[in-house]
Amino acid sequence: MQLPREIVVGHGVIEEVGNVCQKLGLHGSAIVVMDDITASIAGNHVCEILAASGYDPVPFVTDSVRRERIDDVNALATEVKASFVIGVGGGTVIDLAKISSARINKPFLSVPTAAAHDGIASPRASVKEERGSISVAAQSPLGVVADTEIIVKAPPRLLRSGCGDVISNITAVKDWALASKLINAPYSAYAAALAEMTAKMIIESSDQIKPNFEESVRLVVKALISGGVAMSIAGSSAPASGSEHKFSHALDKIAPEPALHGEQCGVGTIMMMHLHGGDWKMIRTALQNIGAPVDAEALGIDDKYIIEALTIAHTINPERYTILGTGITADAAERLASFTRVIKRKGSDKNGYRD
């Protein structure tokens, strides 16, 4: 089990980054991965703080998490004999730092500037492929420095997406329990309880979560970090990724312009909760309270892609058993999406699920 050792969350904690590195016993040269935007938001400042704390920071400004960029970071790390890697940015930057550091077996620190999903503290990274991305095992951050003063200034849509990713733990855990019962999938009750608890905390606080309030940012960041820890305990993404994530990954593959990961997972959670026989309206209300999308229109995705994504979702990550089983038909997908108000209703469904 690989877990972060130092987690600092709060107002202005970016100033602590040098101390955190010292507490972790790190020394020498560090590659600081950032992009053009996050360089000015925090990356350049992290380099200054590290230099003042006796480190030798080497900036790497990236545009994406493509395979070539992973090689570029690793070549630079070898050239400057880097002893650790820091990612300062959104999910893209954090993932590049996470995966490249894992490849060269060096520790990694996560300094998120946005909180759009639980990748900020998880052991997995997403790598861009021609169509969509693939999720690969990387490593957990050794430390996380999440400055709420910085994250609160990120576009509100990102924090709302982060809430969707946390809320999705609720169906992921139901899928995981089902997989454990039906196909004897390895299961950790402790990881499941932690993931479920974080989802419930965000649902219960949904009417108080306002992306421009630092207190809200703190709550969501802690929930996202707890989700990452649950995945580390489980040794897989199962506590935070089930049928609703398969639906989101399917949309990433087929939709001309997918929405944000957590936005799609949130909408997926509404539908998968209904398949599980749970209270999907409660999920819908929580997402509405937060201001996150609850339907295809708000995702900016045509209804036909929602239905297609539902029918192919079971083919994504097929070894992970979920409520989608061996798949659902287009008719069933349309009924599910229209009943849960994700797409516009095509007929009367007075009796509930059936037209």
Ligand SMILES: NC(=O)C1=CN([C@@H]2O[C@H](COP(=O)(O)OP(=O)(O)OC[C@H]3O[C@@H](n4cnc5c(N)ncnc54)[C@H](OP(=O)(O)O)[C@@H]3O)[C@@H](O)[C@H]2O)C=CC1
């Ligand atoms: N590891 C995992 O488990 C997971 C990984 N992912 C991956 O994460 C990536 C998406 O991450 P996400 O964070 O949503 O998006 P990005 O990293 O693309 O960041 C979103 C946008 O917000 C900007 N931004 C970030 N922080 C701030 C700030 N403080 N102020 C103003 N703007 C800011 C970014 O600028 P800029 O463009 O300059 O970065 C970017 O335009 C994808 O590659 C996805 O595949 C998704 C889910 C899970």
Ligand SMILES: O=C(CO)COP(=O)(O)O
């Ligand atoms: O997004 C994740 C958890 O929230 C990771 O899930 P995957 O393993 O399905 O990519």
Ligand SMILES: [Zn+2]
């Ligand atoms: Zn996710």
